[in-house]
Amino acid sequence: MNPPMVIMVLGVHRSGTSCMAGVLSALGVPMGVSGLRPNSGNKKGFFEDRLLRRVMKQCGGVEFPGGRRFTLPFWTRVVRLIQWRHDRSIDGSIIGGKLPAMGMMVKEMSAAWKEWRAIVTERPVADSAASRHRWNRRHTVERIAADMVALARQRDADL
Secondary structure, eight states: OOOOEEEEEEOOTTSSHHHHHHHHHHTTOOOOOBSSOOBTTBTTOOOOBHHHHHHHHHHTOEEETTEEEOSSOHHHHHHHHHHHHHHHGGGOSEEEEEOGGGGGGHHHHHHHOSSEEEEEOOOOHHHHHHHHHHHOOSSOHHHHHHHHHHHHHHHHHHO
């Protein structure tokens, strides 16, 4: 049996990733079991697979201005992604994933999966940052925007 094709939705927070993942789900692409419930900031749901979130947490992925940082070595992260796809293979011949921080792992995804596709969402950074700040006020809008620009640049350079 061939491993499933992975369709990964990549975009910074509040850029339309949940909307795109919802469209894929409505079209029949299994997006995994969400660990996040809909809330006032995202009423139709996040479509973030809890297994994928666990992979990112295990890899120690941290977003920061200027790029990415992980606590696990590159090939260990690749193995975790291979295992995630294997665990999700019961969902069908095409599986979806969405997690904004996955934009930091484009190189790892390319090494882990021969067959995968990225759908990149875009929204003006100022709009995404302002929306994220309304939802989570831990950082200033300027800091959020800087983090978003760094993540998008890293993702685009790796794609």
